[in-house]
Amino acid sequence: MTSAPLLPAPVTVRVPAKVNLELLVGPRREDGYHHLATVFHAVSLYDDVTVSVADRYGVSVSGPLSTGVPLDGENIVMKAARLVESRFDVEPVQVDIRKGIPVAGGMAGGSADAAATLVGMDHLYDLGLDREELEELGAELGSDVPFLVSGGTAIGSGRGELLAPVLARGTYHWVFALGEEGLSTPAVYAECDRLRGDEDVPEPSANPALMAALRSGDPHELAPQLANDLQDAAISLRPALGEVLSAGMEFGALGGIVSGSGPTIAFLVEDNESGIDLAVALTASGAVRDVRRASGPVHGAHLIQRRVD
Ligand code: C5P
Numbered sequence: 001m002t003s004a005p006l007l008p009a010p011v012t013v014r015v016p017a018k019v020n021l022e023l024l025v026g027p028r029r030e031d032g033y034h035h036l037a038t039v040f041h042a043v044s045l046y047d048d049v050t051v052s053v054a055d056r057y058g059v060s061v062s063g064p065l066s067t068g069v070p071l072d073g074e075n076i077v078m079k080a081a082r083l084v085e086s087r088f089d090v091e092p093v094q095v096d097i098r099k100g101i102p103v104a105g106g107m108a109g110g111s112a113d114a115a116a117t118l119v120g121m122d123h124l125y126d127l128g129l130d131r132e133e134l135e136e137l138g139a140e141l142g143s144d145v146p147f148l149v150s151g152g153t154a155i156g157s158g159r160g161e162l163l164a165p166v167l168a169r170g171t172y173h174w175v176f177a178l179g180e181e182g183l184s185t186p187a188v189y190a191e192c193d194r195l196r197g198d199e200d201v202p203e204p205s206a207n208p209a210l211m212a213a214l215r216s217g218d219p220h221e222l223a224p225q226l227a228n229d230l231q232d233a234a235i236s237l238r239p240a241l242g243e244v245l246s247a248g249m250e251f252g253a254l255g256g257i258v259s260g261s262g263p264t265i266a267f268l269v270e271d272n273e274s275g276i277d278l279a280v281a282l283t284a285s286g287a288v289r290d291v292r293r294a295s296g297p298v299h300g301a302h303l304i305q306r307r308v309d
């Protein structure tokens with residue numbers, strides 16, 4: 001008797017969100033991207049991405065934060081799966097995402113799912129890719145994807161895809177104020193260009209004082225070094241973000257910053273307890289719709305489960 005060949009068991013990969021501790025935006029490049037000097041920091045808000053062998057490509061999204069995610073070939077996870085298929089001898093996959101990262105929130109949720117798909121397909125099909133190879137594939141999909149493969153805290157240059165490690169001590173505690181509605185990353189970069197007008201913009205480079213603060217492990221030292229060149233543009237498009245920032249600072253945050261291109265606002269707090277207090281105060285004030293607490297740095301995309309039927 002012949003039996004059907006055994007399919008590899010589905011794998012689930014957990015992938016974190018990111019916040020940029022510093023996001024310095026340089027001149028616009030010929031390809032439309034901007035030169036960046038950024039410090040990525042992976043935080044403990046996660047998407048769980050399950051990758052299974054399927055007859056054809058498919059994607060599903062679940063969880064309280066799942067609205068607004070495209071479910072067709074436009075989804076970056078489908079692009080990730082097809083990229084792997086174009087390089088290796090693999091079957092199509094079904095990708096099921098459980099969302100814990102805000103959608104279009106400036107926390108790289110889509111890029112995180114793409115990173116998880118690459119890592120998931122690597123495990124599913126035993127491709128034996130190392131981190132560098134996964135990061136190189138990731139760079140073809142989006143500027144933030146390589147960082148979500150590696151996680152931790154890292155400097156990003158180029159358009160954000162070239163990574164260098166940063167020595168960071170300790171754990172930092174964060175409260176994230178979620179926006180009512182997402183912001184489009186290209187629109188925020190375009191607004192940044194518009195606000196700058198003809199201004200001469202220098203090539204950016206990461207701030208040594210931020211590196212020193214990260215070595216200290218002290219959130220009081222880190223707070224004054226948080227910086228984001230996209231913040232004014234995000235506030236210009238969504239003025240209410242300015243009020244959320246003021247409210248968080250008034251309620252005791254050590255520092256506050258628009259996360260990436262927004263609209264999520266990241267507040268750095270002293271410790272876990274202060275995070276609970278700030279989350280309660282922000283929610284009670286009505287200044288924000290929803291908050292999440294998290295800490296960082298955490299690992300990048302990693303396998304959490306392989307189902308054995
Ligand atoms: O690389 P990714 O697809 O995530 O970038 C999304 C958009 O953000 C780009 O299309 C571009 O408009 C903007 N961007 C940029 N400069 C960067 C990274 C992103 O202008 N370094």
